[in-house]
Amino acid sequence: MTPSRLTARRLALTLFAVFAVVGVFVVKLVDIQVVRAAELTAAAEARRSSEVTVWGDRGEIVDANGTVLADSVDRFDITASPRNVSADGTTRMTVDGTRVTVPTAEAIAKIAEITGTPAADLYTALTTDPASNFTYLVKSVTLETFTAVFDLDIAWVYSELRPSRTYPRGAIAGNLVGFLGTDGPLAGTELQWDECLAPTQGTSTYERGADGVRLPGSLVVRQEAVDGGTVHLTIDSDLQWFAQQQLAQQGTAVGADWGTAMVVRVATGEIVVAADWPSIDPNDLNSVTPENSGARIFTAPFEPGSIMKPVAFAELLDRGLITPQTQLTVPNSYTNGMPRGVVISDVFSHGDMRWTATGVLMNSSNIGTVLLSEKLSNQDKYDSFREFGFGEPTEAGFLGEDGGTVKTAQQTSADVVTAATQMFGQGITATSAQMASLYQTLGNGGVRMPLTLVSGCEQPDGTWVDVPVPEGKRVVSEYAADQTLLMMETVASQGASRDVVSIPGYRIGAKTGTGEVAENGQYGSERIVSYAGVVSVDHPEYAIVVTFGKPDTMKSSAAAAPVFNAIMEQVIKSFRVTPSTEPAPNLPLTW
């Protein structure tokens, strides 16, 4: 072997070794810098940086005037680390600006005094698991209490932010607003409009030192929080209060189980008042029993009784089958085609009455209404009810809204009693909202506007979404609607409760209703009484429906009349409804 060959081989070996070592390094470098780069960077970040949640506020629920009905507020949970409580039984805290060492029991007593929590509870929380690093002391305290506790500057006390909800108007519109539970919305608008109201939580990531201060120049990754949108209701909260107040007073006086009142703006279908009594105070979920915590006005259909009669009259007028002056002899009972034993009678017994169609409506004669409705087929009746919006939930679309029941022509063909009684509101069910929609239609010249309860969701950037586009639908002719109102005017001007409901200067169209309540398949002595109407007849602006459920002392529509009157007066004052200018025609009632 020549020396030169030996050198060449050595050189090759050395080179190979060098390249091998460099190769190993390159592989490792690529592995660290490229393959596992993200993972390692994240791990490094995690060691140095911390991620903080940036809370967005849940949106407000406001009324038509911007009055806040539901608002987000900060509450604080005061927490503690039992592990950090000094074993020698003393705690350092600041009292009146001086740092003192006191027995831990005294510190606990101080926290208890500030927060109004029993000291024993705090003591239990701290001693249950002494090794634990976290326990709740007091939940959901206000800023004031929170500041007072933190001014004590106790080392083992910590805090957590707890975004909460407050309802500044209490029980006003509590039925509509709904409420939140610990894990989110539970009822009403809060739940139904959660998508609009819910905020998007953001995060903020930065590197910080031991004292929590951000390191200068460190990377901040910020995901901005997005506040929730504002839900605008169409109701007027002051008027809503007035209606609820009236319902509560009269409801208590007549011993009713519940009461509802709805005011609808005739031209637009906006719900101005949707009052329920009793109504929940969403701040205090125990303020009413669970069955009263919802909005009966939308969710509880009932047999409305005579306030349903205008459907029959409007439909008959629309088809030209009657005029307000149509003459009729109304006997004391009606048995045409009824099964044996079924007799339809009026609320008072009478001989053969020579009533006009107007007289039939004014006297709220069941017999007369059924006699006139004989001209309508079962299908006509069904179609008419459906056209007026019965049998399906209204467009207000309240959470859990019920549509009531309208029997189909097929069903009523087999059930001749209901075929007749539905014309005076028995054997058919509807919610107060649907009844209000009926009176809105009659007040609006026969054009039914979809009811609206929410006028839209205003997003944080000021844009509006989900704004309803009300599209009216003609149900009956303007002539039929106007004539029905004129006929209804005689109820307010000449009916039994005329002195209660009349308002000088205003022509009011109204209808009374005393619905029998079926219990266990039988009509008993319980009644659901209503007063519904329109102000004013010559230029209808507002439709009002007041209903009381199962009053004890006054089982007729007279129980609802004073509330109807009071709300109507308040509506006139609030919205400056101008007095009537045309005199009433005074339609003849008899012939």
Add this chain to the structure above:
Amino acid sequence: MSALPLASPRPSPSTAPRRHLEVAPDRAARRARPKLLPAIVTMSGIGVILLAQLMLSIVLADGAYTISDLQGAQRDLQRQEQALTEQLEVLSSTQNLTANAEHLGMVASGNPVFLDLSTGAVSGNPTPAGGSLTGSSGNQIGNSLLLGSTLVDPLPTAGAGASGSTVDAGATADPASAGDSPATGGSTPPAPSAPGTIPSPTTR
């Protein structure tokens, strides 16, 4: 070996004393020679830069603490604002306003009356204001946020009103009559106008 003795040392070609010679430094070599001044400048420059960076870090860190403090203050103020807004909303609730209005002796308004500007016609049946908005049973619509009494004391308000009207009297009334009872001075409401005319305040 045999050839060497034949060679005799030759005398040197020059008799002049041998001068000290060295390679003349070329330009690069001259430049490479260390110089004191640039060294000092460089070293102090580095020192200044390091010092500046140190100061910058200190200022930045200080700024970070200021930012942190201000952010804390901002958060506290936002919370305070929210807490106050919350209180305000409760105080402006219908329940509280009605209770206070009744407490101060305010009554519900009467029927509205309308004046048609084009014809001058008055419509509506005026009724005197009176009666309670809540009725005899008081407010029935609960608000569990209203804890304790939030009724305002009418006395300070009345006092403020009285002093206000006294000031008015002094400012607007005839100096001669200003010494008289202030209640009959400038605070006198405008005299009721004749029916059919628009009530207008008395001007001087």
